[in-house]
Amino acid sequence: MSREEEMGALEEGRFDPEVSDNTVGEGAGGPAMGTMENAVRVLLMGLGEDSEREGLRKTPIRVAKAFREGTRGNNEFVDAFVGYRQKVEDIVQGAFFPEAGLNNGIGHAGGDGGLVVVRDINLFSYCESCLLPFSIKCHVGYIPSGQRVVGLSKLSRVADVYAKRLQEPQRLADEICQALQNSIRPAGVSVALQCWHIQFPKVLKCINLNLPRHPSRSSMQGWVHTSVCSSTGVFEQKKSSFSDDFHTLLQFSGANFDLSNTGCSIHSWCLLRSLDVPESNDDMMRNNLLNGRIFSKPVVSHTSMVAAVASIILSLGEDPSRKELVGTPYRYVHWLMNFSRSNIDIRQNGFLLNAINSHKSSNGYIHRENEINSELNLPFCAQCEHHLLPFHGVVHIGYFHDEEKKDIDRSSLQTMVHFYGCKLQVQERLTRQIAEAVYSVLGRGVMVVLEANHICMVSRGIEKVGSSTATIAVMGQFSTDITAKALFLEAISKVTAAVGP
C-alpha cells in the first residue's frame, strides 16, 4: 500500500472533528461555505498546487471555517436578523448589577463614577485591506453611572464581536467604544488598542536579522505596530483626569501604551495597502512575469483568483464594493503569490554551491565551538498549508565546520530559509528541507531547530495565545554525537540569556 493510500485509509469513513466541530451557531454546510471552499480551490490552483494532494485536500473547508470564525461578528448580526446595536445590547443586558455609589463624602466609587478597567484582552481580527489576521491587545475603561455596573466579561465579549470582522484599528476602537457607550450608558467609555500586523516575507527578509530568538515573547517584533484610542463622555473632557488615570493603569500592567504612536496611517499600518491596485489584473500578471518570479504553469488566471477572493468576501456578509474593500482581493492574492509553488530546487539551482567559500570569519554571528558553526535567529515567515495562515519565527542552523568546503555565509542561509519558507508548508517539512539543503552541500553534519508561532493556533477556535512550536531535524554527525547536539543547543540558549528572559 502506498503512503497516500495508507493515509486515505486512515481517514476514510471517520468522524472528522476538525470539519464538524468548531461550528459557531450554524450548521456545517450551507451555500456560503460551498462558495468559499470552491474559491479556496481556485486559489490553491492559482498557487500551482494540486488541491487534491494529501495535506491540501481539506484545506478549502478549513480556510472557509477559519474565515467564518474570524468574522463571526458579522455572522452573529446576519444570523440574528436583528439590528446591530440590538445585538450588543443583548450581550450586556443580562449582566447589569446594581452597585451603590459611595454612601457619604465626596468621591467616585462602585456604581457611580469610579473607574473600572479591564486590561490585556487578547483579540484577533482580520485586516480589511488584505484579509490577513492582525493581533490586538485591547484595554477597556468605563465610568459607571446610575448605580449599576456591568459584568466584567461582557466588556471582553463586546470587544470580540467587533474584532471578529474585517477591520481597521481606529474603526475597531470607535465601534467597541460606541457600542459600550450605547448599551451600558455609563458616564464615559475609553477603549485603547495595541495592534500588530504581520509583514510581507519580502519585507521580513530585509528587517533586522538579529531578532530576539524567543518566538512566544518576541512574536510581535518585526510586526507593524499601531496604537489607537477612542473615548466618549467624561473621558473626552479636557479638565477631567479620567483619561490620565486610565492610561496610568494601563502602564501599571506593562502595556506601554505609546500615545505618540497613535494614528499610524492605514498605508503604513497595512504595507500591502501601498500597492497600486491595477485597473486590470493583466497588469498584475505582467508585473509578476517582469519580476522574474517563476511559477509552475498557472492553471487559473490571476483574474480568477481575484474574483475568487471577492466571492469569499461576499460570502462573509461583506460588500466587496465597499470603498475599503475594493483593492482587498488584489492585495490578498498578491500576498498569497509569495507562497506560490516553484518546481526548482535551491540545491540544483547552484545557489548554495556558489554561496560557499564566500564566508568571512569576521561575521559576528558565527560561534565556532568544536568546529560547529551556528547561525542563530534567522527569521522566516511561511504559510501553513492546512489553513493558509502564516506561521513565523526563527531558524537556528548548526553545522560541522569543514576545512575544505569552508562555511556558508549568513545571508546565503537566510536566502535559503526564505526560499523554503515561501511556499505552502508545514513546520516539520520546512525543518527537514532546510536540513537537507544544507547537508547536500556540507555533508558532515547538520542540525536545524525551528521555533515558530502559528497564527492558526490563535486566530481560529483554538485561541491558544502564547503557545509556540519547536521542531528539530538532525543529519549526519549530529545524530550520533550527543555532545555536538548539546553544544549547539547551548549556543542557542546563550543567545537567549543575552536577550534576557
Add this chain to the structure above:
Amino acid sequence: MSREEEMGALEEGRFDPEVSDNTVGEGAGGPAMGTMENAVRVLLMGLGEDSEREGLRKTPIRVAKAFREGTRGNNEFVDAFVGYRQKVEDIVQGAFFPEAGLNNGIGHAGGDGGLVVVRDINLFSYCESCLLPFSIKCHVGYIPSGQRVVGLSKLSRVADVYAKRLQEPQRLADEICQALQNSIRPAGVSVALQCWHIQFPKVLKCINLNLPRHPSRSSMQGWVHTSVCSSTGVFEQKKSSFSDDFHTLLQFSGANFDLSNTGCSIHSWCLLRSLDVPESNDDMMRNNLLNGRIFSKPVVSHTSMVAAVASIILSLGEDPSRKELVGTPYRYVHWLMNFSRSNIDIRQNGFLLNAINSHKSSNGYIHRENEINSELNLPFCAQCEHHLLPFHGVVHIGYFHDEEKKDIDRSSLQTMVHFYGCKLQVQERLTRQIAEAVYSVLGRGVMVVLEANHICMVSRGIEKVGSSTATIAVMGQFSTDITAKALFLEAISKVTAAVGP
C-alpha cells in the same frame, strides 16, 4: 421605581446570552443542570446569602454552566456514548498528514524521528480534591514515526479534553501522554505540565506581603506550584537524548521547568487536602463555632451543603464515592465558608478605631509625600459572587496623613482588606467598601486602587488568559485634588519600576 425594580425591568423578558450562549454541545437545560442549580442555591443559603437578591439570582445557572464547561472532557465522553480512547482517536484521526523522513543520510526529521514540541499551551482544570480551578502551562513533545505527523492544534485539543475534568496534575500528565501515544502511535510522547493551585485566603494573608504588584504577570506568585512530567517510548530510554532535547527546548521558551520540583505530593499541592475530613459534619459545625467565626443564622445545615456539592459532582458525571473524591464536598464547603456572609461591619466593630495611633513611622512601606500615606500591594483573595470563583490581586490604599489621627498600620489595613474580601463580592463593591472603611476613620481623603485577576475570565468560555482588572475609588480630598491623585498613582508606579517590567 426602586433600584431593584429598575434592574429587574432591565432584564425582564430579554434574551440573556450568558444563560443561552456558551453552551457546549448540549441544550441549555436538562435535569443535571437543574440539579446543579438547586445545589448552588443550597450553598448560597448556607453562606447566609439571599439567593434571590440581585447579583445572585443567576449565580446558580452561571455556576452550573461553569462547572459543566470546566468538566466538558467528561461530557464529551458521556455524550458520545463511545469508549474513551475512541473519542481521542476521533480528534486526531482527521489530522494525520504524510511527511517524508530524510531522503538521505543518517538523521531524524520531518515524518520520522525529528522532535516536534508545542510549548506554553494555557489550560485550566478543576482540582479533584477541592473543586477549585487550577492553572496549567502544558508542553507536549512527540517523535513522529511512520512518515506521518499530526496537526499541531490536535496536541492542544487532546490536552484540553483531559484538563476539562476533575483532575490531579500527575494523572493529567499521564492521561494526556497515554492518549497521544495510543492515538498517534509515534516513537514517543512526553508531556510536561507546570501547575498552579490557588491558596486559601487565610494562607494568603500570612505569605510575603511584599508581592510584586503586577497582577497579570505575578498572578501565579503566592500560588502553590508543581511540575509534573510523563513520557512514553523513546523519551523513556535512558541512553536517548530526546528527553534532554525536549527540556532544553522548554527552557528556550522561558518555561523554567524545574524538574527538581517534580512530584509535589497531593497534600502539599492542594492545601485543603491536609484537612481532616470528619466522620460527621456535626464536627465541622462545632469546629466552626469553636473557631469563633460568626455566621448570620444559617438556614441550611453544613450537612446539606456537603450533600449539595456531592450532587454537583454526580451531575458532572463523576462518582462521588471514588477514593479521590470522597472528601471533596467537605473541602469545597470548607473553602466556601471562608466567604460566608457576616452582618458585622468592621467599622462598627471598633477594630479600625483601635488600630489607629499604633503606627510606627519606621515602617518601610509608608511613602510620605505631601502628607499622603501609601500602603501598596496588600494582597487579597475574594470570591466572585456571579460565578463562585476566586478573584485575587493587590490593593493600594492612599490616604491623607492626619496629624491628630495619626496613621493606620499596614497590618490593620491588611486585616481590613481581608475582611471585605472574604465574602461573595464584586470588584467594584470591594473597592468602594475598603475606601469607605478607611474614610470612616480618617476623614480627609482616601483613594483605593484594586488590581485583580478574575478566574471567571479565564476558566469559563471567555478564556482571556492574561487579562486583569483595575478599579479606583476616590473619596474626600482626592476627588478634587488632581495633584494628590497623580502623586499616589506615581507612588504605585514607582513600586512597579522597582519590581521591573
